[in-house]
Amino acid sequence: MITVSNISKSYGPVQALRDVSFRVQPGEIFGVIGPDGAGKTSLFRILATLLLPGSGSATIQDLDVVRDYKRLRSMLGYMPGRFSLYQDLTVEENLQFFASVFGTSIQENYALIKEIYVQIEPFKKRRAGALSGGMKQKLALCCALIHKPEVLILDEPGTGVDPVSRKEFWDMLKRLKNWGITILVSTPYMDEAGLCDRVALLQNGAIMAIDTPKGIVQGYSRPLYAVRSGDMYRLIRDLRALDIAAGCYAFGEYAHLSLHTDSWNEPDIRLYLLSKGHEYVEVHPIEAGVEDCFIELMKP
Amino acid sequence: MESVIVTDRLTKTFGAFTAVDEITFEVRPGEIFGFLGANGAGKTTALKMLTGLIRPSRGKASVAGYDVLRNPEQVKRRIGYMSQKFSLYEDLTVRENIRFYGGIYGLKRADIQAKTAVLLEKLQITPYADQLVAGLPLGWRQKLAFSVALLHEPRIVFLDEPTSGVDPLTRRQFWDLIYEAAHEGVTLMVTTHYMDEAEYCDRVSIMVDGKIEALDTPQRMKQSFGADNMDEVFRKLARKEA
Numbered sequence: 001m002i003t004v005s006n007i008s009k010s011y012g013p014v015q016a017l018r019d020v021s022f023r024v025q026p027g028e029i030f031g032v033i034g035p036d037g038a039g040k041t042s043l044f045r046i047l048a049t050l051l052l053p054g055s056g057s058a059t060i061q062d063l064d065v066v067r068d069y070k071r072l073r074s075m076l077g078y079m080p081g082r083f084s085l086y087q088d089l090t091v092e093e094n095l096q097f098f099a100s101v102f103g104t105s106i107q108e109n110y111a112l113i114k115e116i117y118v119q120i121e122p123f124k125k126r127r128a129g130a131l132s133g134g135m136k137q138k139l140a141l142c143c144a145l146i147h148k149p150e151v152l153i154l155d156e157p158g159t160g161v162d163p164v165s166r167k168e169f170w171d172m173l174k175r176l177k178n179w180g181i182t183i184l185v186s187t188p189y190m191d192e193a194g195l196c197d198r199v200a201l202l203q204n205g206a207i208m209a210i211d212t213p214k215g216i217v218q219g220y221s222r223p224l225y226a227v228r229s230g231d232m233y234r235l236i237r238d239l240r241a242l243d244i245a246a247g248c249y250a251f252g253e254y255a256h257l258s259l260h261t262d263s264w265n266e267p268d269i270r271l272y273l274l275s276k277g278h279e280y281v282e283v284h285p286i287e288a289g290v291e292d293c294f295i296e297l298m299k300p
Numbered sequence: 301m302e303s304v305i306v307t308d309r310l311t312k313t314f315g316a317f318t319a320v321d322e323i324t325f326e327v328r329p330g331e332i333f334g335f336l337g338a339n340g341a342g343k344t345t346a347l348k349m350l351t352g353l354i355r356p357s358r359g360k361a362s363v364a365g366y367d368v369l370r371n372p373e374q375v376k377r378r379i380g381y382m383s384q385k386f387s388l389y390e391d392l393t394v395r396e397n398i399r400f401y402g403g404i405y406g407l408k409r410a411d412i413q414a415k416t417a418v419l420l421e422k423l424q425i426t427p428y429a430d431q432l433v434a435g436l437p438l439g440w441r442q443k444l445a446f447s448v449a450l451l452h453e454p455r456i457v458f459l460d461e462p463t464s465g466v467d468p469l470t471r472r473q474f475w476d477l478i479y480e481a482a483h484e485g486v487t488l489m490v491t492t493h494y495m496d497e498a499e500y501c502d503r504v505s506i507m508v509d510g511k512i513e514a515l516d517t518p519q520r521m522k523q524s525f526g527a528d529n530m531d532e533v534f535r536k537l538a539r540k541e542a
Contacts, residue, residue, distance in 0.1 A: 035467030036438045132340035159465060162338035163493060164535055188465045203467065232500065233479040249472045252496030252529065253518070291468050298469050 001026040001182050002047070002151065007056035009042050009205075016042040018205040019056070024184060024198075027177060031196030032186040033290065039205040040186035041081065044155045047184065048078045060151055074102060077149035077181075081156040083140035087129030091120055091139055094128050095146060102147035112179060113142045116172055134165030141172065145181075152176070154185040158192065170195045190291035201294055208297040213290060220288035220296060222246055223262045225269060226254040229278035238276045239269075249295060254282075256292055301329050302365070304456045304487040305350060309359035312345050319345040321510035322359060327489060329455070332482050334498045334518075335491045336534065337507030343491055344460070346507070350489075351458055352376050364455045377406070380449030383460035387445045390434035394425060397433060398448060405452035412451075419447050439470030446477055456487040463494065475500055498530040506537050513537055 002024035009017040017039045024030040032040050045051035047058055049069035058065045063072050085094050095117075099106050110117075120138050123131065128139060137157060144152060154173075158166040170192065173183055185196070193199045194213045201208040201216070209216055229235045232250060239248040239257050246258040257269070266283045273281045288296075305327035312320040320342045327333045337343045348354045350363050352372030361368045364378035388397045395416060402412035420426040423443055425436075433441060442462060449457050459478075463471045475497065478488055490501065498504050498518060505515040514521055514537060518530055527533045 035470070036465035038467075132338075134339065160339070163495060163531060164338060167535070188467075190468060233483065236476075249469075250475060250496075250500060252499035295468050298467065 001028075002030075002058070002060050002184065004043075004047070004058045005056055007043070007046060007053045007058060009039075009046065009051070009054045016205050017046075017053075020202075020205070020207055021056075022200050022207065022210055024182060026182055027180055028197045029173060029177060029183045029185065029195070031193055031199040032184070032202050033188075033190060033193045033199050033294070034186070034202035035188050037204070038188075038202040040202060041155055043202075044078075044080075044153050044184070044186060048076055048153050049073055050078075074147065075150045077144035077147070077152045079140050079144040079152070079154045079157055081159060083136050085128040085136060085140055085143065088127055090125050090127055091131070092124040094139060095142055098143040099146045104147050106146065109146060109148045112148055112176075113145050115175065116145075117142050133161040134168070137161050137165060137169055138172075141169070145176075150181065152181055152183045152185075154183065156186055156188065158187060158189060166192075190289070190294055193290040199290070201290075201297060203294075203298055209293070216290055216293050217288050220293050222258040222260070222296070223265075224286055224288050224292060225257045225259075225266070225283055226251070226286045227257050227269065227273070228254050228280070228282040229273060230280045231278065234276075235273070235278060238273065238278070242272070247295065247299070251291070256286070258292070258296070303327060304329050304331075305333075305361070305363050305489070307350075307359065307361040310346070310349060310356055310361045311358040312342075312349060312354065313357045318510050320349070323507070323510075323512050324359075325505060325512060325515055327456070327487060329487055330482055330485050331487055331503065332478060332501045333487070333489045334501035334504035335489055335507075336498060336504055337491075341507040342510040343507055347458060347460060347489075347491065350375075351379060351381055377452075378455050380452070380454040380457035381460075382445050382449040382457065382462055384462070384464050388433045388441060388448065391432060393430050393432055394420070394436070394444065395429045397444070398451065401448045402451055407452055415451055419451070423447060439466050439473070442466055442470065442474055443477060446474065450481060450486065454486070456489065457481070459488060459490045461491055461493065463492065463497065471497075495529065495531040495534055498534075504530070506534065508537060 004020060004022050007017055007020045034040055046053050047065060049065050049072050052066060060072055095106055116138050120135050157169060198212050200210045236248050236250060236255050239245055239255060244259050244264055246260045248255055248257045269283045270281055303326040307324055309322040309324055310320060311322050323346060335343055349356050349368060350361055352368050352375040356369055363375045366374040368375055398416045399412055420429050463474050482488055503517050505512050521533050525533045525536050
């Protein structure tokens with residue numbers, strides 16, 4: 001469905017993408033996970049036929065993103081970061097505008113967007129500029145779907161939107177799969193990786209790993225523990241001081257401690273912390289999450 | 301010791317719309333206070349009142365001992381502020397940025413020079429001191445912006461989504477800086493959409509539709525909402541809005 005072959009892109013001295021290659025299967029939700037500056041937006045602009053690659057090539061449905069851009073554009077739905085809505089047009093007017101640009105009407109493909117649109121329909125006469133982040137997100141998605149595209153390209157659809165709306169958005173994406181739409185989505189939120197069929201972890205323009213979320217996690221080889229005590233700050237410092245510690249990072253309530261070898265386990269860690277004067281010590285082994293893997297892959 | 305922030309039914313209305321609805325709370329010295337809420341809940345408006353950028357419609361607030369309505373300029377002198385959008389000047393070097401902000405905060409030349417050396421060493425960016433900020437990775441810029449916000453040794457620093465979009469490693473290094481600052485007695489008020497970061501705070505407040513609907517330690521909040529983590533608490537409380 002989508003084939004990306006050795007795409008590189010530089011802006012002057014800055015290399016935004018380095019030799020990126022991957023494939024997306026039809027009907028997949030494929031996530032590109034990475035922080036700001038990883039190259040996600042550059043990659044998506046190239047695939048959306050808005051930016052020329054420096055080198056390499058990409059095809060969507062066997063159409064080349066450079067040569068066949070005109071034909072591709074009517075098949076793609078693109079939702080860029082910051083949503084690209086007309087702030088001074090109403091909800092309804094925005095939708096009508098995008099429909100007309102693609103030579104269709106709201107009625108024609110209403111079934112596709114209905115579930116999403118009904119949530120903002122009460123506000124259809126409100127100007128887009130006056131909507132909250134979550135509402136803008138829903139409207140932008142409707143505008144990207146209005147012409148029934150085969151491929152949806154969503155660039156950080158959740159950034160700047162509160163966690164509740166973000167979660168609802170991903171529920172909507174899952175339902176879109178039932179329409180056979182292939183979805184390419186980028187996000188800096190590691191927990192969203194688990195909602196994709198497959199993910200590519202992107203950092204500094206290069207892909208660090210591609211797999212199903214489960215596969216990525218299974219690739220994590222070190223013993224990993226969740227540790228808690230009364231003083232997070234001291235806890236992390238004391239754990240990092242251990243020779244056997246490969247890494248120790250805060251993860252909300254717990255610190256995640258990865259070890260070089262399995263020569264220590266829970267009781268050893270607990271004893272060490274008690275000897276350092278920690279109180280309310282809790283230690284238990286855990287399975288790595290995508291964020292643990294990302295951090296591990298990032299280290300030189 | 302007296303609270304660093306005290307509000308009493310602080311309110312802001314825009315015409316018929318009430319953005320902040322009689323919020324009353326206190327922030328204690330040295331606290332890491334998480335200020336949460338969905339977009340549109342009123343957080344940013346509340347923050348703007350506390351930093352002396354807009355005037356309250358009703359109610360009172362004092363920050364670092366000064367009333368935000370009567371003495372906004374005094375407030376501004378005693379606070380630090382950092383956000384994604386308001387950061388450093390990209391076309392100035394690291395050193396120039398520090399000198400510029402030091403000047404704005406009224407620090408003397410000699411002080412600025414001394415502090416610059418310490419800051420550069422602490423962040424380990426001395427070799428890049430004369431490079432344009434535009435050339436630094438985002439994570440470094442965030443840490444630098446935070447350090448600059450502390451340059452004039454403010455009593456309280458407001459951080460508006462400071463780690464948005466930053467990679468997971470840098471995000472945590474940033475929180476190391478926050479913890480360190482708190483350890484040294486600085487009070488920090490942080491807004492964030494990362495719920496794991498809510499857990500790092502001493503106390504957290506959640507705004508919904510202009511009101512503070514919950515305020516407590518993360519531990520107690522989870523208990524009272526019967527939730528496993530702050531994400532769940534947030535979802536149980538925060539509602540959709542137009």
